[in-house]
Amino acid sequence: DAGVIQSPRHEVTEMGQEVTLRCKPISGHDYLFWYRQTMMRGLELLIYFNNNVPIDDSGMPEDRFSAKMPNASFSTLKIQPSEPRDSAVYFCASRRGGGTEAFFGQGTRLTVV
Amino acid sequence: GEDVEQSLFLSVREGDSSVINCTYTDSSSTYLYWYKQEPGAGLQLLTYIFSNMDMKQDQRLTVLLNKKDKHLSLRIADTQTGDSAIYFCAESTGTASKLTFGTGTRLQVTL
Numbered sequence: 565d566a567g568v569i570q571s572p573r574h575e576v577t578e579m580g581q582e583v584t585l586r587c588k589p590i591s592g593h594d595y596l597f598w599y600r601q602t603m604m605r606g607l608e609l610l611i612y613f614n615n616n617v618p619i620d621d622s623g624m625p626e627d628r629f630s631a632k633m634p635n636a637s638f639s640t641l642k643i644q645p646s647e648p649r650d651s652a653v654y655f656c657a658s659r660r661g662g663g664t665e666a667f668f669g670q671g672t673r674l675t676v677v
Numbered sequence: 678g679e680d681v682e683q684s685l686f687l688s689v690r691e692g693d694s695s696v697i698n699c700t701y702t703d704s705s706s707t708y709l710y711w712y713k714q715e716p717g718a719g720l721q722l723l724t725y726i727f728s729n730m731d732m733k734q735d736q737r738l739t740v741l742l743n744k745k746d747k748h749l750s751l752r753i754a755d756t757q758t759g760d761s762a763i764y765f766c767a768e769s770t771g772t773a774s775k776l777t778f779g780t781g782t783r784l785q786v787t788l
Contacts, residue, residue, distance in 0.1 A: 607720075619774070
């Protein structure tokens with residue numbers, strides 16, 4: 565298995581633009597997580613899905629952030645409009661139901677200028 | 678809510694043992710984890726311990742859990758330069774699936 569695949573690896577965008585981050589979880593995993601990593605706040609859970617259904621989105625910072633999981637093999641995290649303070653590394657992770665290990669993707673480094 | 682704390686930085690000499698510490702606040706934590714993050718990479722699970730255990734050993738890694746004090750530690754024996762990375766402590770609670778991460782400890786291994 566190729567592991568959790570995120571795209572793009574790097575994204576540079578101008579303030580006000582829409583940004584879409586993509587994630588393909590490991591096949592057969594029921595849970596998908598979106599995390600954000602910054603120097604100031606460390607790793608924060610933004611939202612997670614179980615069987616494509618959002619379970620907890622309390623970590624989504626503002627209405628500018630939205631996430632979808634239209635099927636078991638794909639999820640997106642969208643920021644519209646983006647702001648410089650959204651600059652961070654965004655990680656996607658997936659886990660099998662009943663399993664203990666969450667597998668992380670390589671992350672998307674987002675820079676908003 | 679849950680809170681997980683770690684010291685930010687640790688420097689050790691190659692061949693010495695490293696001990697990375699973590700404290701957490703949620704007494705109902707079920708699993709406690711140690712993840713490793715190398716530069717430019719995602720997080721990789723190193724080991725985990727169930728809350729009813731005191732110790733777990735896996736090759737050079739030893740995890741100690743003091744549930745009374747809500748203290749978790751990771752000992753790396755014979756630390757190598759390849760162990761230089763950021764180490765995250767994390768916890769999950771009951772049937773909750775989400776992980777709460779600590780701030781991460783940057784381990785620097787010097788020659």
